[in-house]
Amino acid sequence: MSFHACVWIDQRHAKIFRIGQMTAEMQAIRDDRPEQHLHRKANHVGLGTVEMDHEMMREIAEGLGGAEAILIMGPGKARTTFKGYLDEHFPELAHRVWDVRASDHPTDAQIVAEARSWFRTQDRMH
Numbered sequence: 062m063s064f065h066a067c068v069w070i071d072q073r074h075a076k077i078f079r080i081g082q083m084t085a086e087m088q089a090i091r092d093d094r095p096e097q098h099l100h101r102k103a104n105h106v107g108l109g110t111v112e113m114d115h116e117m118m119r120e121i122a123e124g125l126g127g128a129e130a131i132l133i134m135g136p137g138k139a140r141t142t143f144k145g146y147l148d149e150h151f152p153e154l155a156h157r158v159w160d161v162r163a164s165d166h167p168t169d170a171q172i173v174a175e176a177r178s179w180f181r182t183q184d185r186m187h
Contacts, residue, residue, distance in 0.1 A: 066128035067176035068121060069164065070135040070143050072113060077124045078173055080180065085173045088124055092117045113139060118146045122154055130183070131157050132176050134164035159183055 067078040073092040078085050092114040121143065125131055131154070133140045140161050147155035160179070167175070 064128055065130045065132075065176070065180045066125050067132045067134060067172060068125065068143070069167075069172050070121070070133065070139045071137060071166075072139050075117065075121050075143075076169065076172070077121060078169075078176060079128075080173060080176055085177075087169060090117055090120050090124070113142050113146075115146070118143055119150070122147060122151045125154055125157075128154075128157055130159050130180060132159060132179060133161045134172065134176075136163070136165055140164075 065080045067080060069076045069078070075090045077088045077090070079088075133144055135143075140163070144155070144158060144161050147158065160183075162179075164172075164175075
Protein backbone atom coordinates (compact mmCIF):
# COMPACT_ATOMS: atom_id res chain seq x y z
CA MET A 62 0.00 0.00 0.00
CA SER A 63 1.40 3.39 -0.96
CA PHE A 64 1.09 6.46 1.23
CA HIS A 65 2.53 9.93 1.74
CA ALA A 66 5.08 10.22 4.52
CA CYS A 67 6.50 13.05 6.55
CA VAL A 68 9.69 12.59 8.55
CA TRP A 69 10.43 15.03 11.34
CA ILE A 70 14.06 14.53 12.40
CA ASP A 71 16.68 16.03 14.68
CA GLN A 72 20.09 14.70 15.78
CA ARG A 73 18.69 12.10 18.20
CA HIS A 74 15.00 11.55 17.37
CA ALA A 75 12.80 10.98 14.36
CA LYS A 76 9.09 10.58 13.78
CA ILE A 77 7.67 9.02 10.65
CA PHE A 78 4.09 10.02 9.89
CA ARG A 79 2.19 7.88 7.37
CA ILE A 80 -0.45 10.28 6.18
CA GLY A 81 -3.74 9.30 4.59
CA GLN A 82 -6.79 11.39 3.74
CA MET A 83 -8.35 10.94 7.17
CA THR A 84 -5.70 9.09 9.18
CA ALA A 85 -2.12 9.52 10.28
CA GLU A 86 0.04 6.88 11.94
CA MET A 87 3.25 7.81 13.74
CA GLN A 88 6.36 5.72 14.36
CA ALA A 89 9.01 7.13 16.71
CA ILE A 90 12.68 6.26 16.28
CA ARG A 91 15.50 7.40 18.52
CA ASP A 92 19.27 7.22 18.72
CA ASP A 93 19.94 4.95 21.69
CA ARG A 94 23.65 5.69 21.91
CA PRO A 95 24.77 7.35 25.14
CA GLU A 96 24.58 11.13 24.80
CA GLN A 97 27.97 12.78 24.32
CA HIS A 98 28.70 16.35 25.27
CA LEU A 99 31.46 17.82 23.15
CA HIS A 100 33.26 21.03 24.00
CA ARG A 101 34.69 23.17 21.25
CA LYS A 102 38.18 24.55 21.66
CA ALA A 103 39.61 27.61 20.00
CA ASN A 104 41.66 26.87 16.87
CA HIS A 105 40.30 23.31 16.78
CA VAL A 106 39.40 21.72 13.47
CA GLY A 107 35.86 20.34 13.34
CA LEU A 108 32.44 21.48 14.38
CA GLY A 109 32.36 19.81 17.77
CA THR A 110 29.23 17.81 16.96
CA VAL A 111 28.44 14.11 17.14
CA GLU A 112 27.65 12.45 13.82
CA MET A 113 24.11 11.20 13.33
CA ASP A 114 23.66 7.49 13.99
CA HIS A 115 23.66 5.54 10.71
CA GLU A 116 21.62 2.77 12.34
CA MET A 117 18.89 5.26 13.22
CA MET A 118 18.89 6.67 9.67
CA ARG A 119 18.72 3.14 8.21
CA GLU A 120 15.73 2.35 10.44
CA ILE A 121 13.97 5.54 9.28
CA ALA A 122 14.65 4.67 5.62
CA GLU A 123 13.23 1.18 6.09
CA GLY A 124 10.12 2.69 7.69
CA LEU A 125 9.57 4.80 4.55
CA GLY A 126 9.68 1.81 2.18
CA GLY A 127 6.15 2.05 0.77
CA ALA A 128 5.93 5.85 0.62
CA GLU A 129 5.13 7.32 -2.77
CA ALA A 130 5.96 10.86 -1.63
CA ILE A 131 8.16 12.01 1.25
CA LEU A 132 8.53 15.33 3.04
CA ILE A 133 11.51 15.71 5.41
CA MET A 134 11.29 18.34 8.15
CA GLY A 135 13.38 19.28 11.14
CA PRO A 136 15.68 21.76 12.83
CA GLY A 137 19.40 22.22 12.26
CA LYS A 138 21.27 20.11 9.76
CA ALA A 139 19.68 16.74 10.63
CA ARG A 140 17.16 16.94 7.78
CA THR A 141 19.82 17.57 5.13
CA THR A 142 22.13 14.95 6.65
CA PHE A 143 19.31 12.41 6.40
CA LYS A 144 18.55 13.40 2.79
CA GLY A 145 22.24 12.93 1.94
CA TYR A 146 22.15 9.51 3.62
CA LEU A 147 19.16 8.53 1.45
CA ASP A 148 20.93 9.79 -1.69
CA GLU A 149 23.94 7.61 -0.92
CA HIS A 150 22.40 4.47 0.58
CA PHE A 151 18.76 4.40 -0.63
CA PRO A 152 18.72 6.20 -4.02
CA GLU A 153 15.33 4.81 -5.10
CA LEU A 154 13.79 6.15 -1.90
CA ALA A 155 15.65 9.46 -2.26
CA HIS A 156 13.88 10.06 -5.60
CA ARG A 157 10.56 10.02 -3.74
CA VAL A 158 11.59 12.92 -1.48
CA TRP A 159 9.57 15.88 -2.71
CA ASP A 160 11.02 18.48 -0.32
CA VAL A 161 13.28 19.11 2.68
CA ARG A 162 11.98 21.91 4.91
CA ALA A 163 13.15 23.67 8.05
CA SER A 164 10.94 23.15 11.09
CA ASP A 165 11.41 23.87 14.76
CA HIS A 166 9.78 21.55 17.33
CA PRO A 167 6.04 21.46 16.49
CA THR A 168 3.55 19.10 18.09
CA ASP A 169 2.63 15.88 16.29
CA ALA A 170 -0.73 17.39 15.31
CA GLN A 171 1.00 20.46 13.85
CA ILE A 172 3.38 18.27 11.83
CA VAL A 173 0.50 16.24 10.40
CA ALA A 174 -1.54 19.36 9.58
CA GLU A 175 1.40 21.06 7.86
CA ALA A 176 2.36 17.93 5.92
CA ARG A 177 -1.21 17.18 4.87
CA SER A 178 -1.68 20.75 3.63
CA TRP A 179 1.69 20.70 1.83
CA PHE A 180 0.95 17.34 0.14
CA ARG A 181 -2.47 18.57 -1.02
CA THR A 182 -0.79 21.50 -2.76
CA GLN A 183 2.00 19.37 -4.23
CA ASP A 184 -0.27 16.55 -5.43
CA ARG A 185 -1.82 19.01 -7.89
CA MET A 186 1.61 19.66 -9.40
CA HIS A 187 2.96 16.08 -9.52
